[in-house]
Amino acid sequence: MSLQQRAEDAPEESSGFFIGAADSDSVSEEDHHQLILQKANALASQNCLKEAIYWFSAARRYGSVRPEQLSTFLVCILRNFKTKAAGPDALPGQNRGSSSDVMFDCPNCRSFLGEAVTIACGHTYCKRCLQRRLLSKCKLCPEAVRGEEKTNVLLSGLLDKWFPDELKKCKTLCKVDELCRRKRFQEAVSLATNAIQSDSEMTVAVRLSRAEAYMALKQYCQALEDTEFCTGSSCSAEALFRKAMVLYEMGHVDESLHVFLHCLAVDEDFPCAKRQVEKILCDLLSPDDENVKVGLRETTQNTSPHLRSKTLVANSQVPLQSPVQRQHQVRAGSAPNNLDNDEKRWESLERPGLSRAHSLRMHSSSCGLTKGLKQVAKAKTSRSVPDNLLDPNDMECSLCMRLFYEPVTTPCGHTFCKNCLERCLDHTPQCPLCKESLKEYLACRKYMVTTVLDTLIKQYLSQEHAERTKAHLEETRELSDLTKNVPIFVCTMAYPTVPCPLHVFEPRYRLMIRRCMDTGTQQFGMCINDPQKGFADYGCMLIIRSIHFLPDGRSVVDTVGGKRFRVLSRGMKDGYSTADIEHLEDNRVEDNDDLEKLQELHDEVYEQACVWFQNLKIHFHNQILQHFGPMPEREADIQGPPTCRSRALSK
Incomplete structure (x- = not known):
């Protein structure tokens, strides 16, 4: 055709x-x-x-x-699914608890942070979520998650000190996951079972890991029972995904697709579920079976979308209900009480080799425990830092030996004050503690504050934080004075209104430029070198217009000349020169004869500059035009006030 x-x-x-x-x-x-x-x-x-x-x-x-070519199609199906199927029960809200509880919760799985990992945006997740690739971007901001960051050493140590029992549970869960990664599934099942029997509070997370091990061992009944238990308790995206995977491995493509969509309705960025749905849709759209398209079209018509597998579309007379739909019926009280109807409802979960009686036991068990599980899920352990274990010394920067101010965590997991880390990276692109290379981190220049630690300090050490903030503001105010301790760049001659591009590579001047930007002055002094005094007695202020940072920490700074000044006294701060200065103002010429001579001198100098510029070789001529722009017009008022600042800000 x-x-x-x-x-x-x-x-x-x-x-x-x-x-x-x-x-x-x-x-x-x-x-x-x-x-x-x-x-x-x-x-x-x-x-x-x-x-x-x-x-x-x-x-x-x-x-x-290819499956990845169906991403737009998946968005369309998911939009229909959310609109026509998702109700209050289908998309449950998360009980976030008090602010102190939330502080130590993983934003993705809502469980205890345990072995905490801080990602590039400054938000912190549990190690398990990142290792299992359960999120593709941060839940609190649009930042993509790489999953290569290491454990936050400081925060994990604090959690171990404050909540040792909860951290012990997290480590047990990590051992189960590690056994699964090493394909030692029977050992994983045994360890998970012992953990469930000894501690009911860690049931859901451990059951999800055990379900993965059961599925690998092809013990689908047990795997499905665990996932039904977890979805009845929390209905989290991970629980729904694990349940959908079990159904898919059992051959129930239609039910698995429904649960996969439910998973994406809860978390539309769940990466594993997206890939799996795209793969299923790619198979279902095969031209070999036109019945598939009929089943897919029904998604737009049914109030409860139901996508049928090829086999079931051809053979079933009664629409198949998913386990999620059955749970809604139980909640609403509409589920038939007789055993025959229960058997029919669960026929689709049977597989050659699995008994109907076992399926019914699974159904009865999961339904009977749903109410109790929800109560357990809501009754989360209240977490607050024990007063006797709260020590401000635990939250001191190892570089400045003071309380963290704007704490940032490197990809290698170590935490420092933002300013302290930047100063270290001025000298070498390595972690000050473990010496791991931070070249890529330096190139990105995303020194984002670690939210958990910052909130923790402000909430539990409010007085100490107030004192630390006061000291920081005083230091900043001291650096923002444009007449006292003004930073001096000892390099070349600068002139008012004239652009002066600079290549900054020395650590001391990197720090100086950064401070000029942080304080908001965006100005520093420029003086030529003097062998006797260090730098000349007169100089010119430079106004920073823009900065282009290079990957290795160097920068190209675009400046323009401002006011002239005279040096009153000299000093030194953190390796670069400083000076107390006074700004210079020209004495106005009032006498007509003197004014006429001044005008003649001005015109003569202007003409000489024009002749010099025109006689340059074309190569130098073009370079000057590129760096400084065209020759300025002749001044209308040679004694007028300087306009360099307005020119700088207008560019």
């Missing part, structure tokens, strides 16, 4: 989206394939699900469709 014939047979609603170029005989099959995919994605982006299904299926006849 030609592409034009397919367009004529397509649903009427899609005719407006048809790509006119596609009916040309000169278009190759590869071009047909790309055009159809573009059309299908356009339809999916506009929420035309039925038409998108048709065209994605048509694309399969012209070439392969």
